[in-house]
Amino acid sequence: MKIITPETILSPTEQLSGMSIAFDTHIRAIGQLHELLEQFPEAEFIETPLHSMVMPGLINPHVHLEFSGNKSTLKYGSFMEWLYSIIENREELIGNCNEQCMAKACDEMLKNGITTFGAVSSYAMDLEVAANAKQKVIFFNEVIGSQATMADTLYDDFMSRLEASQSVQREGFQAAIAIHSPYSVHPALIKRALTHATKHNLVTSAHYMESPAEKEWLETNNGAFQPFFKEFLKQEYSVNTSKEFLELFIGKPTLMTHVVQANDEELQEIAKEGHSVIHCPISNRLLGNGAIDLDKLDKNGVSWVMGTDGLSSNYALDLLEEMKIALFTHTDRDLLPLAKELLSNATINSAKVLGMNTGEIAVGREADLLVIDLEDTPSEQLPVHLLLHGYNIQHIYINGNEVT
Numbered sequence: 001m002k003i004i005t006p007e008t009i010l011s012p013t014e015q016l017s018g019m020s021i022a023f024d025t026h027i028r029a030i031g032q033l034h035e036l037l038e039q040f041p042e043a044e045f046i047e048t049p050l051h052s053m054v055m056p057g058l059i060n061p062h063v064h065l066e067f068s069g070n071k072s073t074l075k076y077g078s079f080m081e082w083l084y085s086i087i088e089n090r091e092e093l094i095g096n097c098n099e100q101c102m103a104k105a106c107d108e109m110l111k112n113g114i115t116t117f118g119a120v121s122s123y124a125m126d127l128e129v130a131a132n133a134k135q136k137v138i139f140f141n142e143v144i145g146s147q148a149t150m151a152d153t154l155y156d157d158f159m160s161r162l163e164a165s166q167s168v169q170r171e172g173f174q175a176a177i178a179i180h181s182p183y184s185v186h187p188a189l190i191k192r193a194l195t196h197a198t199k200h201n202l203v204t205s206a207h208y209m210e211s212p213a214e215k216e217w218l219e220t221n222n223g224a225f226q227p228f229f230k231e232f233l234k235q236e237y238s239v240n241t242s243k244e245f246l247e248l249f250i251g252k253p254t255l256m257t258h259v260v261q262a263n264d265e266e267l268q269e270i271a272k273e274g275h276s277v278i279h280c281p282i283s284n285r286l287l288g289n290g291a292i293d294l295d296k297l298d299k300n301g302v303s304w305v306m307g308t309d310g311l312s313s314n315y316a317l318d319l320l321e322e323m324k325i326a327l328f329t330h331t332d333r334d335l336l337p338l339a340k341e342l343l344s345n346a347t348i349n350s351a352k353v354l355g356m357n358t359g360e361i362a363v364g365r366e367a368d369l370l371v372i373d374l375e376d377t378p379s380e381q382l383p384v385h386l387l388l389h390g391y392n393i394q395h396i397y398i399n400g401n402e403v404t
């Protein structure tokens, strides 16, 4: 058992002062130091700086480790240009990011306080790295392929990757399924993968309504995606409309990434089926996809969480940075309530949608904790200052073990 007495506990938005936390793998008690010492006389006492704060570890449900080699290779500004630059540079991008490069991305996330991440894996090249990462990992094996004739081969390949990830025996590692997007996956493939996910109770995720080009293609079989599909896949029509795509997910709550371009009707369907949105504001900005309308999500009862996306569409894997950018993106929202909402949506609410017992400093939760030196006594605007300054993360605990 360990006992820590920070100046402040932030969990995830409520500020407590003068309290101690007793934890082993889980948080066992929160109370006055003398009470906890009585209850756990053998406990190890953790030294903290004068103005220390303990908060829950951050949860990043959406990253692509395999594309971590990008710095300036890809073209930003418009989704289609970015996509063409991916295709043009795919070999180099993937080839230049070996296991060391992907492990560096995991370490970067850890340094930035991310104690759980969801890795969307296209080729399983990141399996070993994710299996050996210090964090909790949801390993999303991706299904992709829009051609019916290839469906069986692609499904078999997906299943063998899924099975390889299911054979990983490591506490905190779980296999999951990602459907790439409505435009890139044949409905027969989606159906099979989702039936499997439902039967085996696996977490699911999908990119949905990310770019204006995607919206136009799904709705009208036209726009910037048309020449792309014609040239590369000899396709004249989208394999799913956005409505048909959502219908495939009925009864399987899923994390839908981006959702910048969805209309009210689609958002209502998302809310009705208990899906959640992963908001990646930096990726959305860099790929020219616009800013998600948080009021529209609220109005339609859609829950959302924060994600970084991969280094193919971001300059960092840092949720504090991502939240800071969100703070400046959604300028019509009141500052302090938005900062609090962002923090909740990078901790407890992400844990909820992933079905994990973490994300807050509360008795019974797994002890995934960040100890941060605030360098000064915090004010009631701590959530804002935390996002602005980032501060110095001094210790990180996952399941009660120090990992730095």
Ligand SMILES: [Zn+2]
Residues within 6 Å of the ligand: 062, 064, 120, 207, 257, 309, 310
């Ligand atoms: Zn993505």
